[in-house]
Amino acid sequence: MLDNKSGLKVAHIVGSLNVGGAERFVIDLCRTQKNNGEKPLVISLGQPGEQLEPECNAQKITFFSSRRSTIFKLIQVFISLKKVDVVHIHSPHALKFLQVMLPFVKAKIIYTRHGAAPLKAEHWKKLHVKVQSVINAVTFVSQEGMDNFKKQHHWPDTSHHVIDNGVIINPVKSHEVSNGKIRLGSVGRMIPLKNQLSLLKAVKLLDIDLQNKIELHFFGDGECLESLRSYQKQAMPHLAVIFHGMVNDREKIYSNFDTLVVCSETEGLSMVIIEAMANKIPVIATNVGGNPKLVLDQQTGWLFKYDDNKKLAEIITSIVKNADVLAPIGFEAFNYISANFSIQSSAKKYLALYEK
Numbered sequence: 001m002l003d004n005k006s007g008l009k010v011a012h013i014v015g016s017l018n019v020g021g022a023e024r025f026v027i028d029l030c031r032t033q034k035n036n037g038e039k040p041l042v043i044s045l046g047q048p049g050e051q052l053e054p055e056c057n058a059q060k061i062t063f064f065s066s067r068r069s070t071i072f073k074l075i076q077v078f079i080s081l082k083k084v085d086v087v088h089i090h091s092p093h094a095l096k097f098l099q100v101m102l103p104f105v106k107a108k109i110i111y112t113r114h115g116a117a118p119l120k121a122e123h124w125k126k127l128h129v130k131v132q133s134v135i136n137a138v139t140f141v142s143q144e145g146m147d148n149f150k151k152q153h154h155w156p157d158t159s160h161h162v163i164d165n166g167v168i169i170n171p172v173k174s175h176e177v178s179n180g181k182i183r184l185g186s187v188g189r190m191i192p193l194k195n196q197l198s199l200l201k202a203v204k205l206l207d208i209d210l211q212n213k214i215e216l217h218f219f220g221d222g223e224c225l226e227s228l229r230s231y232q233k234q235a236m237p238h239l240a241v242i243f244h245g246m247v248n249d250r251e252k253i254y255s256n257f258d259t260l261v262v263c264s265e266t267e268g269l270s271m272v273i274i275e276a277m278a279n280k281i282p283v284i285a286t287n288v289g290g291n292p293k294l295v296l297d298q299q300t301g302w303l304f305k306y307d308d309n310k311k312l313a314e315i316i317t318s319i320v321k322n323a324d325v326l327a328p329i330g331f332e333a334f335n336y337i338s339a340n341f342s343i344q345s346s347a348k349k350y351l352a353l354y355e356k
Helices: 021-035 053-058 070-081 092-098 122-134 143-152 197-204 225-235 250-254 271-278 309-321 323-340 343-355
Strands: 009-014 039-044 062-064 086-089 108-113 137-140 159-162 182-187 214-219 240-245 259-262 283-286 301-304
Touching: 009 021, 009 070, 009 092, 021 039, 021 053, 021 271, 021 343, 039 070, 053 062, 062 070, 086 092, 092 122, 108 143, 108 343, 137 143, 137 343, 143 159, 182 197, 182 271, 182 309, 197 214, 197 225, 197 309, 225 240, 250 271, 259 271, 271 283, 271 323, 283 309, 301 309, 309 323
Parallel strands: 009 039, 009 086, 039 062, 086 108, 108 137, 137 159, 182 214, 182 259, 214 240, 259 283, 283 301
Antiparallel strands: none
């Protein structure tokens, strides 16, 4: 716990309280800030009744959302922001919503980019030109994210910082499986960027006897869900695959697989990877964005080039044939995350930025 009981009132602005890595991180950060003596508030620009609201309630974190029209919601949010010391914006969509009121906000304004995408569209360029003068500091969860932002948006008068995401270190108990299969997990939005189809294509390259020793668990929803279901049904109808849908309960997620597989084209500093490693689960991930900072090849997991299904198949094959490697690598993953990516470390760095 931090020694400095700052008492700062911090409003965290998110696009919604639906399930996502950034949203989970914000809730964990608020929980830690609250324990450290700060006074966090979550303002969701989504609709009441979203998936992570029960978690806010369970942690006794104050949150706000509204069904009112845009103009009334703007007024409600502005009134809330007049009462805080720090406004911490966690998405470009939230930044877009707030742009008209930010010049009139007296609090310090922090903008965090959780993704690494450079936001090249013209409307994002115009937005970032418009708001740069009122942002006190911009933070990123990976060096790639900061480099992309600097290349695309020129904010020479605003301080830039890389602050790693962190997790609460509290491993869940794994569900034991009696069928002896290696359980591979995929967690996240089912969109082209996440490329979950790569996992199915890699498994298809394996011999049938190896496929029969594998069980796939997909957690998430999105536009690619039906294409994933269709591909599996047509190409490998015999394969053991469970589509769990959207799941909030982290214990259910991380107790249901032995290895996490991340096939994304780009990543910031993936909360899914951090959470899996904090649960002693080794990770197979693409060598992009912040992934190599987390997944140390052959130490805390395995890396492969984006869309290299052959290499991914080779890694999966080696794991299936030598499952004993999972426990020691999972233990190394846990130690690495515990030492370098705790939520307390993130909270301390943000507090230093708030008070600067």
